Amino acid sequence: xxxxxxxxxxxxxxxxxxxxxxxxxxxxxxxxxxxxxxxxxxxxxxxxxxxxxxxxxxxxxxxxxxxxxxxxxxxxxxxxxxxxxxxxxxxxxxxxxxxxxxxxxxxxxxxxxxxxxxxxxxxxxxxxxxxxxxxxxxxxxxxxxxxxxxxxxxxxxxxxxxxxxxxxxxxxxxxxxxxxxxxxxxxxxxxxxxxxxxxxxxxxxxxxxxxxxxxxxxxxxxxxxxxxxxxxxxxxxxxxxxxxxxxxxxxxxxxxxxxxxxxxxxxxxxxxxxxxxxxxxxxxxxxxxxxxxxxxxxxxxxxxxxxxxxxxxxxxxxxxxxxxxxxxxxxxxxxxxxxxxxxxxx
Amino acid sequence: xxxxxxxxxxxxxxxxxxxxxxxxxxxxxxxxxxxxxxxxxxxxxxxxxxxxxxxxxxxxxxxxxxxxxxxxxxxxxxxxxxxxxxxxxxxxxxxxxxxxxxxxxxxxxxxxxxxxxxxxxxxxxxxxxxxxxxxxxxxxxxxxxxxxxxxxxxxxxxxxxxxxxxxxxxxxxxxxxxxxxxxxxxxxxxxxxxxxxxxxxxxxxxxxxxxxxxxxxxxxxxxxxxxxxxxxxxxxxxxxxxxxxxxxxxxxxxxxxxx
Numbered sequence: 001x002x003x004x005x006x007x008x009x010x011x012x013x014x015x016x017x018x019x020x021x022x023x024x025x026x027x028x029x030x031x032x033x034x035x036x037x038x039x040x041x042x043x044x045x046x047x048x049x050x051x052x053x054x055x056x057x058x059x060x061x062x063x064x065x066x067x068x069x070x071x072x073x074x075x076x077x078x079x080x081x082x083x084x085x086x087x088x089x090x091x092x093x094x095x096x097x098x099x100x101x102x103x104x105x106x107x108x109x110x111x112x113x114x115x116x117x118x119x120x121x122x123x124x125x126x127x128x129x130x131x132x133x134x135x136x137x138x139x140x141x142x143x144x145x146x147x148x149x150x151x152x153x154x155x156x157x158x159x160x161x162x163x164x165x166x167x168x169x170x171x172x173x174x175x176x177x178x179x180x181x182x183x184x185x186x187x188x189x190x191x192x193x194x195x196x197x198x199x200x201x202x203x204x205x206x207x208x209x210x211x212x213x214x215x216x217x218x219x220x221x222x223x224x225x226x227x228x229x230x231x232x233x234x235x236x237x238x239x240x241x242x243x244x245x246x247x248x249x250x251x252x253x254x255x256x257x258x259x260x261x262x263x264x265x266x267x268x269x270x271x272x273x274x275x276x277x278x279x280x281x282x283x284x285x286x287x288x289x290x291x292x293x294x295x296x297x298x299x300x301x302x303x304x305x306x307x308x309x310x311x312x313x314x315x316x317x318x319x320x321x322x323x324x325x326x327x328x329x330x331x332x333x334x335x336x337x338x339x340x341x342x343x344x345x346x
Numbered sequence: 347x348x349x350x351x352x353x354x355x356x357x358x359x360x361x362x363x364x365x366x367x368x369x370x371x372x373x374x375x376x377x378x379x380x381x382x383x384x385x386x387x388x389x390x391x392x393x394x395x396x397x398x399x400x401x402x403x404x405x406x407x408x409x410x411x412x413x414x415x416x417x418x419x420x421x422x423x424x425x426x427x428x429x430x431x432x433x434x435x436x437x438x439x440x441x442x443x444x445x446x447x448x449x450x451x452x453x454x455x456x457x458x459x460x461x462x463x464x465x466x467x468x469x470x471x472x473x474x475x476x477x478x479x480x481x482x483x484x485x486x487x488x489x490x491x492x493x494x495x496x497x498x499x500x501x502x503x504x505x506x507x508x509x510x511x512x513x514x515x516x517x518x519x520x521x522x523x524x525x526x527x528x529x530x531x532x533x534x535x536x537x538x539x540x541x542x543x544x545x546x547x548x549x550x551x552x553x554x555x556x557x558x559x560x561x562x563x564x565x566x567x568x569x570x571x572x573x574x575x576x577x578x579x580x581x582x583x584x585x586x587x588x589x590x591x592x593x594x595x596x597x598x599x600x601x602x603x604x605x
Binding site for chain 2: 031032033035036037038039083084085086087089090093094097109110114116117118123
């Protein structure tokens with residue numbers, strides 16, 4: 001230590017200063033790695049094998065989508081074997097993305113489901129539904145019920161309007177339909193409806209059909225339960241003209257509802273082709289790393305035999321709508337529906 | 347560790363190989379680095395935001411600093427902005443886009459001086475107010491509809507310190523440090539496309555802070571112009587929600603003009 005003092009004292013000041021800087025720098029550089037630690041080693045390859053096998057065994061649309069799942073294995077396997085850190089998540093995410101299925105999800109670190117894919121029609125139309133623009137067509141305030149899922153009101157000329165936000169927990173719908181019992185016509189709006197349960201679809205549709213209807217056909221690799229037929233139910237069957245509003249962000253159970261309602265002669269679907277989510281959110285499995293993956297285990301078909309997946313449900317009357325038109329106060333799809341119902345009821 | 351000892355020893359050997367005596371300060375008017383300051387640095391950063399990933403992301407990229415500094419006999423004032431961004435912060439082959447910025451104002455009051463090797467070491471202490479912002483977007487896919495983004499902000503009241511050691515009329519050694527004491531923190535995260543969660547809280551140093559410590563040597567080129575070269579270590583951390591930390595080694599060079 002004494003030698004250190006003597007040595008230091010005979011140095012030029014400039015050199016002392018430089019020494020101090022270098023010592024300081026040398027000690028501190030690399031401190032960032034002391035503060036920010038590496039993550040513990042994660043399971044990599046086993047996650048990849050689990051995902052590939054589950055999709056191979058359960059996912060029903062590989063052939064329909066012309067996805068060569070065996071070649072996916074060949075491509076991703078060496079990447080997965082050498083994956084480190086977040087590379088594993090990147091591989092699995094992109095593998096699931098290759099299914100291009102809006103029902104495919106993986107959980108993040110917060111156990112929230114992340115959708116891996118959004119169909120182009122969904123991305124295009126998700127901003128074209130604007131409740132503020134819609135409210136301008138009503139003279140009185142709209143009524144909200146079912147926790148905000150159902151919004152309804154009376155349009156001019158005794159035309160009812162009901163918006164169904166999703167197909168879950170719709171027990172209030174019967175009360176809503178009672179409100180419209182004596183209307184001349186009804187608009188049902190399922191635009192930007194992300195889906196829900198088929199039970200809710202049957203619950204609502206049963207108020208509009210006057211005879212038993214078979215549910216849509218499907219294909220599944222697993223033991224998927226057959227849906228019971230749709231049966232008429234409720235105090236009355238609504239037989240007046242109905243305009244059903246659909247768009248590219250109407251998905252899954254909303255597409256089932258649209259396809260079922262289109263079979264009813266008094267119903268006219270207006271808007272644009274739905275999203276094309278013909279699977280379901282039914283099959284989940286847990287990876288060794290703890291993340292949960294969800295894939296479809298069923299492939300539903302329209303009544304004309306065309307798969308809903310990717311093809312969607314087409315409207316009877318196509319009316320396109322842009323965000324700019326909506327933001328400028330014009331919901332062209334709703335306006336077309338009102339005009340159609342006015343003409344029909346007159 | 348043994349390599350560090352050899353390096354330090356080698357450094358001393360280099361230092362004492364030059365001849366002679368330390369120079370005395372001539373006691374002339376002290377010109378601290380003041381005026382408009384432009385500084386360019388290379389930062390080596392390590393980052394972990396456990397909302398997005400438990401992995402450590404690292405990268406090296408330019409750091410820019412612009413400020414104004416002024417001193418009179420009563421106090422010093424420093425206003426500054428620092429920013430950096432990179433699209434190549436990585437965990438193996440997974441990249442993230444990162445941007446960080448810092449805007450602040452600090453006041454320095456002289457608290458005394460001591461004599462070391464017959465020269466004065468001046469100390470300044472004071473408060474500072476800063477806004478630190480961080481934004482990370484992880485790129486796990488080229489699919490543009492999928493967005494994995496984390497944003498954090500810290501508006502802080504800090505304590506700041508500076509020390510100046512006048513070597514001679516040309517050279518001066520400077521050291522600085524800053525630590526936030528109380529912060530309003532906001533962490534906005536989006537791990538679902540189109541969905542966001544935001545949390546805001548008042549945090550003490552234990553739960554959220556931005557700090558830095560640095561040292562540099564300043565050379566008076568002309569009466570109004572000085573140049574500096576130095577090192578700064580930056581550390582920011584928020585532990586109130588998902589653990590977030592960034593630490594950065596920065597080597598920088600700058601120039602100041604006192605008008």
